[in-house]
Amino acid sequence: MMESIQNGVAVILVVTGLITMLIGSIGIIRLPDFYTRTHAASKVDTVGIIILLFGLAVFEGWTLNAGKLVLAIVFVALTNPVAIHILARAALRFGLRIWWKPDSSHLQEDAAKGKGESA
Amino acid sequence: MNVTLLMHEISTTDNRSHASPPWSRTLFQGGILLLVWLLFSGKFDAFHIGTGVAAVLFVMWLDRRLGSACLDDARVPLKLRPLRLAAYLGWLMWQMILSSIEVARVIFSPERANPALITFRSPQPHVVAKVVLGNSITLTPGTLTLDIEGDRYLVHSLSEASTNSLVEGTMQRKVARLFSEDPAEPVREATIFRSRFTL
Protein backbone atom coordinates (compact mmCIF):
# COMPACT_ATOMS: atom_id res chain seq x y z
CA MET A 1 0.00 0.00 0.00
CA MET A 2 2.68 2.44 1.13
CA GLU A 3 4.84 1.28 -1.75
CA SER A 4 2.20 1.98 -4.37
CA ILE A 5 1.49 5.49 -2.99
CA GLN A 6 5.22 6.21 -3.09
CA ASN A 7 5.49 4.96 -6.66
CA GLY A 8 2.43 6.93 -7.72
CA VAL A 9 3.82 10.19 -6.30
CA ALA A 10 7.16 9.49 -7.98
CA VAL A 11 5.49 8.83 -11.34
CA ILE A 12 3.45 12.05 -11.11
CA LEU A 13 6.55 14.09 -10.19
CA VAL A 14 8.68 12.59 -12.97
CA VAL A 15 6.01 13.20 -15.60
CA THR A 16 5.48 16.79 -14.35
CA GLY A 17 9.22 17.41 -14.55
CA LEU A 18 9.35 16.02 -18.07
CA ILE A 19 6.49 18.28 -19.19
CA THR A 20 8.16 21.33 -17.62
CA MET A 21 11.45 20.52 -19.36
CA LEU A 22 9.59 20.05 -22.65
CA ILE A 23 8.11 23.56 -22.26
CA GLY A 24 11.60 24.91 -21.55
CA SER A 25 12.99 23.25 -24.67
CA ILE A 26 10.18 24.66 -26.81
CA GLY A 27 10.85 28.08 -25.27
CA ILE A 28 14.51 27.95 -26.29
CA ILE A 29 13.34 27.45 -29.87
CA ARG A 30 10.34 29.77 -29.95
CA LEU A 31 11.28 32.96 -28.09
CA PRO A 32 12.48 35.87 -30.21
CA ASP A 33 16.01 36.71 -28.98
CA PHE A 34 18.87 35.57 -26.79
CA TYR A 35 17.81 37.44 -23.65
CA THR A 36 14.25 36.13 -23.70
CA ARG A 37 15.58 32.62 -24.31
CA THR A 38 17.70 32.85 -21.18
CA HIS A 39 14.45 33.17 -19.21
CA ALA A 40 13.23 29.86 -20.60
CA ALA A 41 16.55 28.15 -19.88
CA SER A 42 17.11 29.58 -16.41
CA LYS A 43 13.68 29.27 -14.83
CA VAL A 44 11.60 26.62 -16.58
CA ASP A 45 14.47 24.18 -17.05
CA THR A 46 15.74 24.56 -13.49
CA VAL A 47 12.29 23.91 -12.05
CA GLY A 48 11.84 20.92 -14.38
CA ILE A 49 15.13 19.30 -13.36
CA ILE A 50 14.40 19.90 -9.68
CA ILE A 51 10.95 18.27 -9.95
CA LEU A 52 12.37 15.32 -11.92
CA LEU A 53 15.20 14.66 -9.47
CA PHE A 54 12.82 15.04 -6.54
CA GLY A 55 10.57 12.44 -8.13
CA LEU A 56 13.53 10.06 -8.44
CA ALA A 57 14.40 10.71 -4.78
CA VAL A 58 10.81 9.89 -3.73
CA PHE A 59 11.03 6.64 -5.71
CA GLU A 60 14.27 5.74 -3.93
CA GLY A 61 12.81 6.32 -0.46
CA TRP A 62 14.95 7.00 2.64
CA THR A 63 18.30 5.75 1.34
CA LEU A 64 21.76 7.18 0.86
CA ASN A 65 21.08 7.63 -2.85
CA ALA A 66 18.11 9.89 -2.08
CA GLY A 67 20.45 12.04 0.01
CA LYS A 68 22.83 12.30 -2.94
CA LEU A 69 19.89 13.27 -5.15
CA VAL A 70 18.89 16.03 -2.73
CA LEU A 71 22.48 17.29 -2.88
CA ALA A 72 22.27 17.24 -6.69
CA ILE A 73 19.01 19.26 -6.49
CA VAL A 74 20.66 21.90 -4.30
CA PHE A 75 23.65 22.03 -6.64
CA VAL A 76 21.53 22.45 -9.77
CA ALA A 77 19.32 25.10 -8.14
CA LEU A 78 22.42 27.10 -7.17
CA THR A 79 24.56 26.72 -10.29
CA ASN A 80 22.16 26.75 -13.23
CA PRO A 81 20.98 30.36 -12.74
CA VAL A 82 24.55 31.48 -12.04
CA ALA A 83 25.89 29.90 -15.24
CA ILE A 84 23.15 31.50 -17.32
CA HIS A 85 23.66 34.87 -15.61
CA ILE A 86 27.35 34.77 -16.52
CA LEU A 87 26.50 33.88 -20.13
CA ALA A 88 23.96 36.75 -20.31
CA ARG A 89 26.47 39.18 -18.83
CA ALA A 90 29.05 38.09 -21.40
CA ALA A 91 26.50 38.71 -24.15
CA LEU A 92 25.68 42.16 -22.74
CA ARG A 93 29.33 43.17 -22.55
CA PHE A 94 29.83 41.75 -26.03
CA GLY A 95 27.13 44.17 -27.17
CA LEU A 96 24.39 41.81 -28.28
CA ARG A 97 21.22 43.68 -29.29
CA ILE A 98 18.12 43.37 -27.13
CA TRP A 99 14.79 42.59 -28.76
CA TRP A 100 12.02 45.07 -27.90
CA LYS A 101 8.32 44.61 -28.42
CA PRO A 102 7.37 46.07 -31.79
CA ASP A 103 5.28 49.11 -30.94
CA SER A 104 3.21 51.22 -33.32
CA SER A 105 4.64 54.52 -32.05
CA HIS A 106 8.21 53.31 -32.60
CA LEU A 107 7.30 52.11 -36.06
CA GLN A 108 5.96 55.56 -36.86
CA GLU A 109 9.14 57.13 -35.54
CA ASP A 110 11.11 54.71 -37.69
CA ALA A 111 9.08 55.64 -40.72
CA ALA A 112 9.57 59.35 -40.03
CA LYS A 113 13.30 58.81 -39.59
CA GLY A 114 13.49 56.85 -42.81
CA LYS A 115 11.71 59.63 -44.70
CA GLY A 116 13.99 62.26 -43.21
CA GLU A 117 17.09 60.33 -44.25
CA SER A 118 15.92 59.65 -47.78
CA ALA A 119 14.70 63.19 -48.36
CA MET B 1 37.01 56.17 5.56
CA ASN B 2 38.10 54.95 2.17
CA VAL B 3 41.72 55.40 3.10
CA THR B 4 41.40 53.26 6.18
CA LEU B 5 39.67 50.54 4.18
CA LEU B 6 42.49 50.62 1.65
CA MET B 7 45.13 50.47 4.35
CA HIS B 8 43.35 47.52 5.88
CA GLU B 9 43.32 45.67 2.58
CA ILE B 10 46.98 46.35 1.89
CA SER B 11 48.02 45.17 5.32
CA THR B 12 46.03 41.97 5.03
CA THR B 13 47.16 41.11 1.52
CA ASP B 14 50.80 41.99 2.11
CA ASN B 15 51.95 40.03 5.08
CA ARG B 16 49.18 37.39 5.04
CA SER B 17 48.69 37.68 8.77
CA HIS B 18 44.94 37.88 8.65
CA ALA B 19 42.97 36.99 11.72
CA SER B 20 42.13 33.32 11.76
CA PRO B 21 38.41 32.54 11.75
CA PRO B 22 36.86 31.56 15.07
CA TRP B 23 37.08 27.94 16.15
CA SER B 24 33.33 27.39 16.06
CA ARG B 25 33.22 28.34 12.40
CA THR B 26 36.14 26.08 11.51
CA LEU B 27 34.54 23.15 13.32
CA PHE B 28 31.20 23.80 11.61
CA GLN B 29 32.86 23.85 8.18
CA GLY B 30 34.77 20.66 8.88
CA GLY B 31 31.64 18.92 10.11
CA ILE B 32 29.68 19.85 7.00
CA LEU B 33 32.51 18.65 4.75
CA LEU B 34 32.82 15.36 6.63
CA LEU B 35 29.06 14.84 6.39
CA VAL B 36 29.20 15.32 2.62
CA TRP B 37 32.10 12.87 2.41
CA LEU B 38 30.18 10.23 4.37
CA LEU B 39 27.14 10.78 2.16
CA PHE B 40 29.15 10.26 -0.99
CA SER B 41 31.25 7.31 0.14
CA GLY B 42 28.53 5.36 1.95
CA LYS B 43 31.16 3.18 3.68
CA PHE B 44 31.70 3.56 7.39
CA ASP B 45 34.87 1.51 8.12
CA ALA B 46 38.05 2.99 9.57
CA PHE B 47 39.96 3.23 6.29
CA HIS B 48 37.33 5.23 4.41
CA ILE B 49 36.60 7.60 7.31
CA GLY B 50 40.34 8.15 7.75
CA THR B 51 40.73 9.05 4.10
CA GLY B 52 37.76 11.37 4.52
CA VAL B 53 39.33 13.19 7.45
CA ALA B 54 42.55 13.67 5.49
CA ALA B 55 40.62 15.02 2.51
CA VAL B 56 38.59 17.38 4.73
CA LEU B 57 41.77 18.77 6.29
CA PHE B 58 43.32 19.29 2.85
CA VAL B 59 40.23 21.08 1.54
CA MET B 60 40.07 23.32 4.60
CA TRP B 61 43.72 24.24 4.16
CA LEU B 62 43.02 25.16 0.52
CA ASP B 63 39.97 27.15 1.59
CA ARG B 64 41.95 29.14 4.16
CA ARG B 65 44.33 30.22 1.40
CA LEU B 66 41.54 30.91 -1.09
CA GLY B 67 39.14 32.74 1.22
CA SER B 68 41.27 35.85 1.66
CA ALA B 69 42.06 36.05 -2.06
CA CYS B 70 38.59 35.89 -3.59
CA LEU B 71 36.05 37.83 -1.56
CA ASP B 72 36.90 41.29 -0.28
CA ASP B 73 34.68 41.24 2.76
CA ALA B 74 34.53 37.50 3.33
CA ARG B 75 35.88 38.07 6.81
CA VAL B 76 33.07 40.36 7.83
CA PRO B 77 31.11 38.18 10.22
CA LEU B 78 27.96 36.89 8.58
CA LYS B 79 24.98 36.63 10.86
CA LEU B 80 22.33 34.32 9.50
CA ARG B 81 18.90 33.71 10.97
CA PRO B 82 18.06 30.03 10.35
CA LEU B 83 14.32 30.46 10.87
CA ARG B 84 14.06 33.39 8.48
CA LEU B 85 16.26 31.55 5.99
CA ALA B 86 13.92 28.55 6.04
CA ALA B 87 10.88 30.79 5.55
CA TYR B 88 12.67 32.58 2.72
CA LEU B 89 13.57 29.31 1.00
CA GLY B 90 9.97 28.18 1.13
CA TRP B 91 8.79 31.48 -0.32
CA LEU B 92 11.48 31.24 -3.03
CA MET B 93 10.34 27.75 -4.06
CA TRP B 94 6.77 28.99 -4.43
CA GLN B 95 8.03 31.95 -6.50
CA MET B 96 10.01 29.57 -8.73
CA ILE B 97 6.89 27.55 -9.53
CA LEU B 98 4.96 30.76 -10.24
CA SER B 99 7.78 32.01 -12.43
CA SER B 100 7.94 28.88 -14.57
CA ILE B 101 4.17 29.06 -15.07
CA GLU B 102 4.45 32.68 -16.16
CA VAL B 103 7.34 32.02 -18.55
CA ALA B 104 5.41 29.05 -19.96
CA ARG B 105 2.47 31.36 -20.66
CA VAL B 106 4.77 33.74 -22.51
CA ILE B 107 6.25 30.82 -24.48
CA PHE B 108 2.84 29.70 -25.70
CA SER B 109 1.60 33.19 -26.53
CA PRO B 110 4.60 35.26 -27.62
CA GLU B 111 2.56 38.45 -27.94
CA ARG B 112 2.69 38.65 -24.12
CA ALA B 113 6.44 39.24 -24.22
CA ASN B 114 7.31 42.87 -23.51
CA PRO B 115 10.97 42.99 -22.53
CA ALA B 116 12.33 45.81 -20.41
CA LEU B 117 15.66 46.67 -18.81
CA ILE B 118 15.57 47.82 -15.21
CA THR B 119 18.39 49.40 -13.22
CA PHE B 120 18.13 49.98 -9.50
CA ARG B 121 20.28 50.40 -6.44
CA SER B 122 19.85 48.06 -3.52
CA PRO B 123 22.37 48.44 -0.73
CA GLN B 124 23.08 45.01 0.77
CA PRO B 125 25.23 44.55 3.85
CA HIS B 126 27.35 41.63 2.65
CA VAL B 127 28.72 40.00 -0.48
CA VAL B 128 26.69 36.88 0.27
CA ALA B 129 23.53 39.00 0.39
CA LYS B 130 24.33 40.29 -3.09
CA VAL B 131 24.75 36.75 -4.38
CA VAL B 132 21.49 35.65 -2.78
CA LEU B 133 19.63 38.63 -4.23
CA GLY B 134 21.06 38.15 -7.72
CA ASN B 135 20.24 34.46 -7.73
CA SER B 136 16.75 35.07 -6.37
CA ILE B 137 16.02 37.67 -9.04
CA THR B 138 17.03 35.16 -11.68
CA LEU B 139 14.74 32.51 -10.21
CA THR B 140 11.62 34.61 -9.74
CA PRO B 141 8.94 35.55 -12.29
CA GLY B 142 10.30 36.77 -15.58
CA THR B 143 13.40 38.60 -14.35
CA LEU B 144 17.08 37.84 -14.93
CA THR B 145 20.11 39.54 -13.41
CA LEU B 146 22.38 40.79 -16.17
CA ASP B 147 25.03 42.69 -14.26
CA ILE B 148 25.96 43.80 -10.75
CA GLU B 149 28.35 46.65 -10.04
CA GLY B 150 28.71 47.81 -6.47
CA ASP B 151 25.10 48.12 -5.34
CA ARG B 152 23.69 48.76 -8.83
CA TYR B 153 21.76 45.98 -10.51
CA LEU B 154 20.87 45.63 -14.18
CA VAL B 155 17.91 43.33 -14.72
CA HIS B 156 16.22 42.05 -17.88
CA SER B 157 12.54 41.36 -17.41
CA LEU B 158 10.32 39.41 -19.74
CA SER B 159 6.83 40.83 -19.26
CA GLU B 160 4.83 43.71 -17.82
CA ALA B 161 3.82 42.01 -14.57
CA SER B 162 7.35 40.96 -13.64
CA THR B 163 8.66 44.48 -14.20
CA ASN B 164 6.11 45.89 -11.77
CA SER B 165 6.74 43.27 -9.10
CA LEU B 166 10.49 43.90 -9.22
CA VAL B 167 10.16 47.68 -8.89
CA GLU B 168 7.90 47.21 -5.86
CA GLY B 169 10.86 45.57 -4.14
CA THR B 170 9.29 42.80 -2.07
CA MET B 171 12.23 40.52 -2.72
CA GLN B 172 14.93 43.10 -2.02
CA ARG B 173 13.30 43.80 1.34
CA LYS B 174 13.11 40.11 2.19
CA VAL B 175 16.77 39.51 1.30
CA ALA B 176 17.93 42.55 3.25
CA ARG B 177 15.94 41.39 6.28
CA LEU B 178 17.74 38.04 6.09
CA PHE B 179 21.05 39.67 6.87
CA SER B 180 20.38 42.76 8.96
CA GLU B 181 17.80 43.77 11.54
CA ASP B 182 16.44 47.00 10.09
CA PRO B 183 17.76 47.48 6.55
CA ALA B 184 17.99 50.82 4.80
CA GLU B 185 15.71 51.58 1.88
CA PRO B 186 15.82 48.35 -0.17
CA VAL B 187 15.20 49.82 -3.64
CA ARG B 188 16.38 53.20 -4.88
CA GLU B 189 16.49 54.95 -8.22
CA ALA B 190 14.62 52.29 -10.15
CA THR B 191 14.58 53.13 -13.85
CA ILE B 192 12.83 51.22 -16.64
CA PHE B 193 14.04 51.18 -20.25
CA ARG B 194 11.58 49.86 -22.77
CA SER B 195 12.78 50.76 -26.25
CA ARG B 196 15.97 51.11 -28.20
CA PHE B 197 15.72 54.90 -28.12
CA THR B 198 16.22 55.21 -24.40
CA LEU B 199 19.35 53.10 -24.08
Added chain:
Amino acid sequence: MELFWVGTTVALVVIILIPLYRVAAGPTVFDRLLAIGAMGAKTIGLVCMFGFLYHRFDMFVDIALAYAILNFIGGIAVAKYFSFSKTLREKS
Protein backbone atom coordinates in the same frame (compact mmCIF):
# COMPACT_ATOMS: atom_id res chain seq x y z
CA MET C 1 7.70 -0.01 -13.67
CA GLU C 2 10.51 -1.13 -15.98
CA LEU C 3 8.47 -0.03 -18.99
CA PHE C 4 7.81 3.35 -17.34
CA TRP C 5 11.53 4.04 -16.96
CA VAL C 6 12.19 3.03 -20.57
CA GLY C 7 9.41 5.34 -21.77
CA THR C 8 10.47 8.34 -19.68
CA THR C 9 14.11 7.90 -20.72
CA VAL C 10 13.14 7.92 -24.39
CA ALA C 11 10.95 11.00 -23.80
CA LEU C 12 13.83 12.75 -22.03
CA VAL C 13 16.17 11.98 -24.93
CA VAL C 14 13.67 13.57 -27.30
CA ILE C 15 13.37 16.64 -25.02
CA ILE C 16 17.17 16.94 -24.91
CA LEU C 17 17.39 16.78 -28.69
CA ILE C 18 14.95 19.68 -29.25
CA PRO C 19 17.41 22.53 -28.42
CA LEU C 20 19.82 21.00 -30.94
CA TYR C 21 17.88 23.02 -33.50
CA ARG C 22 18.99 26.20 -31.72
CA VAL C 23 22.59 24.97 -31.65
CA ALA C 24 22.50 24.48 -35.42
CA ALA C 25 20.44 27.54 -36.37
CA GLY C 26 21.12 30.06 -33.59
CA PRO C 27 21.99 33.43 -35.06
CA THR C 28 24.73 34.24 -32.53
CA VAL C 29 27.29 32.19 -30.67
CA PHE C 30 25.53 32.96 -27.38
CA ASP C 31 22.34 31.29 -28.55
CA ARG C 32 24.32 28.17 -29.32
CA LEU C 33 26.07 28.23 -25.92
CA LEU C 34 22.76 28.72 -24.13
CA ALA C 35 21.21 25.76 -25.93
CA ILE C 36 24.23 23.58 -25.16
CA GLY C 37 24.03 24.57 -21.50
CA ALA C 38 20.34 23.69 -21.36
CA MET C 39 21.03 20.31 -22.95
CA GLY C 40 23.81 19.63 -20.46
CA ALA C 41 21.60 20.50 -17.50
CA LYS C 42 18.91 18.08 -18.67
CA THR C 43 21.54 15.38 -19.17
CA ILE C 44 21.94 15.28 -15.36
CA GLY C 45 18.41 13.88 -15.18
CA LEU C 46 19.11 11.50 -18.05
CA VAL C 47 22.15 9.99 -16.32
CA CYS C 48 20.04 9.37 -13.19
CA MET C 49 17.38 7.64 -15.32
CA PHE C 50 20.06 5.38 -16.82
CA GLY C 51 20.83 4.32 -13.28
CA PHE C 52 17.30 2.97 -12.91
CA LEU C 53 17.49 1.25 -16.29
CA TYR C 54 20.73 -0.58 -15.45
CA HIS C 55 19.87 -1.17 -11.74
CA ARG C 56 23.12 0.56 -10.72
CA PHE C 57 21.64 3.77 -9.33
CA ASP C 58 24.36 4.26 -6.68
CA MET C 59 27.01 4.45 -9.40
CA PHE C 60 25.12 6.64 -11.84
CA VAL C 61 24.10 9.28 -9.31
CA ASP C 62 27.79 9.96 -8.65
CA ILE C 63 28.36 10.29 -12.38
CA ALA C 64 25.43 12.72 -12.54
CA LEU C 65 26.92 14.91 -9.81
CA ALA C 66 30.33 14.97 -11.49
CA TYR C 67 28.60 15.82 -14.77
CA ALA C 68 26.75 18.70 -13.12
CA ILE C 69 30.00 20.16 -11.82
CA LEU C 70 31.73 19.78 -15.20
CA ASN C 71 28.78 21.39 -16.98
CA PHE C 72 28.87 24.38 -14.64
CA ILE C 73 32.64 24.90 -14.87
CA GLY C 74 32.67 24.41 -18.65
CA GLY C 75 29.84 26.88 -19.18
CA ILE C 76 31.55 29.53 -17.06
CA ALA C 77 34.89 29.04 -18.81
CA VAL C 78 33.38 29.44 -22.27
CA ALA C 79 31.34 32.49 -21.20
CA LYS C 80 34.49 34.11 -19.76
CA TYR C 81 36.34 33.39 -22.98
CA PHE C 82 33.70 35.07 -25.13
CA SER C 83 33.29 38.07 -22.85
CA PHE C 84 36.88 39.08 -23.65
CA SER C 85 36.85 38.32 -27.34
CA LYS C 86 36.79 41.58 -29.28
CA THR C 87 37.51 40.25 -32.76
CA LEU C 88 34.27 38.28 -32.85
CA ARG C 89 32.32 41.50 -32.27
CA GLU C 90 33.42 42.80 -35.67
CA LYS C 91 32.64 39.56 -37.45
CA SER C 92 29.06 39.08 -36.27
